[in-house]
Amino acid sequence: xxxxxxxxxxxxxxxxxxxxxxxxxxxxxxxxxxxxxxxxxxxxxxxxxxxxxxxxxxxxxxxxxxxxxxxxxxxxxxxxxxxxxxxxxxxxxxxxxxxxxxxxxxxxxxxxxxxxxxxxxxxxxxxxxxxxxxxxxxxxxxxxxxxxxxxxxxx
Ligand SMILES: [Zn+2]
Numbered sequence: 001x002x003x004x005x006x007x008x009x010x011x012x013x014x015x016x017x018x019x020x021x022x023x024x025x026x027x028x029x030x031x032x033x034x035x036x037x038x039x040x041x042x043x044x045x046x047x048x049x050x051x052x053x054x055x056x057x058x059x060x061x062x063x064x065x066x067x068x069x070x071x072x073x074x075x076x077x078x079x080x081x082x083x084x085x086x087x088x089x090x091x092x093x094x095x096x097x098x099x100x101x102x103x104x105x106x107x108x109x110x111x112x113x114x115x116x117x118x119x120x121x122x123x124x125x126x127x128x129x130x131x132x133x134x135x136x137x138x139x140x141x142x143x144x145x146x147x148x149x150x151x152x153x154x155x
Pocket of ligand 1 (some may be wrong): 016133
């Protein structure tokens with residue numbers, strides 16, 4: 001689904017999968033989770049099927065990343081404050097410790113990839129704010145388990 005009324009992208013929003021250290025999450029798994037949560041799908045013309053995974057980009061433990069849907073299509077990751085329409089979303093695999101507590105579990109490779117992706121997005125959307133899910137107005141959340149706002153303040 002295209003962004004409502006071509007809403008301009010004014011936010012780069014960081015998420016985590018809320019999974020424990022060293023636990024990989026595949027695109028297929030994420031897709032199943034978001035399908036079960038009844039997220040609005042994006043029809044991928046190349047794959048010729050619906051993609052339910054609601055983020056734009058997914059960063060794996062080894063630092064590789066996958067594009068899940070194009071920027072032009074709205075994500076399904078944060079309805080609050082119209083973020084599904086306003087934001088491009090980058091999600092890293094991890095974000096909780098083995099006791100289900102919020103924890104910055106990013107590997108060095110993930111940190112490097114996240115920074116590269118944030119820089120690329122900053123280049124595409126020079127006026128966008130860079131924030132974590134927990135910084136969205138009206139939310140009380142730990143995601144993405146680190147302070148994205150201060151970490152990327154100079155990007
Ligand atoms: Zn999140």
